[in-house]
Amino acid sequence: MKLGVFIERDGILNLPRVERQQQVSPLMLEDFKINLAVAPLLKKLKAAGLTIIVTTNQPGISRGYLIRRELDRMHDLLRRSLPMIDDLLICAHDDTDYCPCRKPKPGLFSEAAFKWGLTLDRSFVVSDKWQDAEAARAVGCTSLLVNSPWIGTAHHDFVLPDFSAVVEKILHLQTATVAA
Numbered sequence: 001m002k003l004g005v006f007i008e009r010d011g012i013l014n015l016p017r018v019e020r021q022q023q024v025s026p027l028m029l030e031d032f033k034i035n036l037a038v039a040p041l042l043k044k045l046k047a048a049g050l051t052i053i054v055t056t057n058q059p060g061i062s063r064g065y066l067i068r069r070e071l072d073r074m075h076d077l078l079r080r081s082l083p084m085i086d087d088l089l090i091c092a093h094d095d096t097d098y099c100p101c102r103k104p105k106p107g108l109f110s111e112a113a114f115k116w117g118l119t120l121d122r123s124f125v126v127s128d129k130w131q132d133a134e135a136a137r138a139v140g141c142t143s144l145l146v147n148s149p150w151i152g153t154a155h156h157d158f159v160l161p162d163f164s165a166v167v168e169k170i171l172h173l174q175t176a177t178v179a180a
């Protein structure tokens with residue numbers, strides 16, 4: 001059984017600006033601030049045999065203010081900086097595109113599970129936003145939210161103070177699952 005950890009990009013792996021109580025996704029490589037403090041934590045997940053999948057909603061592509069080539073440059077840098085990342089899936093759509101992959105829809109998780117052979121109902125979702133927890137619920141993943149202004153009031157499995165606490169929790173839950 002292969003298990004995945006689906007990690008939201010903005011707010012976990014990079015540090016976006018906050019404007020009017022909203023995270024603002026970077027539009028240019030120069031504004032893309034990678035959170036290198038996560039590197040040893042991703043290594044721990046990897047050492048535990050978990051597949052690390054990054055997911056991100058980037059509706060700026062559909063809306064026309066984010067250039068795909070610039071996004072690719074950011075993601076090249078992200079994967080070079082954090083080589084523990086196995087895959088990175090993007091929803092480039094807007095609400096009005098009615099796609100199956102814009103979180104809180106779970107399409108990116110399903111796509112990655114198919115591609116990597118992951119067992120979704122034993123896999124984990126990490127984010128600082130409610131949309132990921134909602135998508136996790138839809139496909140049976142365990143959701144772990146880092147406390148933030150964006151966790152909402154809908155279902156989530158765990159809220160923890162930071163990514164380090166999330167990783168400890170995942171490793172604990174995974175050990176329990178393997179033992180069961």
Ligand SMILES: [Zn+2]
Binds near residue numbers: 090092099100101
């Ligand atoms: Zn989409």
